Amino acid sequence: MNYRCRSAFKLLEIDEKHHILKPGFIVIDCGASPGSWTQIAVKKVNADGSDNNSVKGKVISIDRQLLYPIEGAIILGNTDFTEASSQDKVAKELGGAKVDCVLSDMAPNATGIPDLDHENIIKLCYSVLKFALKHSNVGGSVLVKLWQCGDTKQLISDMEKFYRSVKAIKPKSSRSDSAEIFLLGREFKGLKVT
Template sequence: MRDPYVEKAKQENYRCRSAFKLLQINEKYQILTPGLTVIDCGAAPGSWTQVATNLTNSHAKKEGPVGKVYAIDKLPFYPVEGATVLGNMDFTIDKTQETLYKLLQGNKADVILSDMAPNASGIRAIDHDNIISLAYTALQFALQITKVHGTLVVKVWDGGKSQQFEQNLLKFYDNVKVIKPGATRDESTEKFFLARGFKGLKIN
């Protein structure tokens, strides 16, 4: 009840407080700008999607370039104005990726977002392993569907495998930063990897 971001989310019509994490990341690094194509993985209930539609102008409410936002989640969730919502769909499945490619009409995305987390067991080591596994799934997806020079934002919980994940990101991206936005709760071990400058996949 004392969380200022919960109240702020209500005031600004965001579906949950996590919207402010992405807003704070963007404020510092300007990863979302009008005209970009964004894919939000594990998007429900849709607060990151709301931020992405506003910042890319995919709802065409402002003058200037109009972006595209695609939001995917296993759960069904309410539409977000300016986004193509793919509810009841698992982004790791080939069929979902084929659907996305059709919607993208052969184009690729500028930014992949993943605020996904597994259901917490309360056992830190298990939870860390599970979220790292999800992070690799998001990375694998991003490698297939991101434009060269594109960006990936992915959440993890801190633990022993984070450093190796960062090393693997550096194989594919020019620059990787570890970010803990101000809106992250003090007791949380979560952090975000911001990987920029996708190098593309070299075909031998």
């Protein structure tokens, strides 16, 4: 299928069930290297304009590692998503437009110390969540990967403040012996400006 890595099947499975990627959508793919989620997102939202009968979407992909070009996607390689300057770059690419779906398959380098690894991945999730709250369309969605840990409940409860539905998902294509799960927040409620 020419996907750059097996993670592709996790997103395909999630999207088949929850339909988070639609033609015309604006998508941010955080932790995108080597690029299989971006490959899928480009096709699903028609970011490459290959489907003349559908509206064209946009995919902006970020990774702190090198990310080789993918036709139809805006690629920000060597870019740490957690840095304010990186998120400014993404915002610049958005040009004021709001995002329909924020994806994160980001994972920190495992230290082998479970508490530290969990703390690090939770930090990544909150960084994605904060970005999503600032830049999403009302009704938008966010999908984040994490390793199940003591902080999972708190993250779900924080997401529930801003999304009408929050689901924990374990795709069949994710190894059953791994603690990996995905949290999907749907129908962003919007932020009240006071």
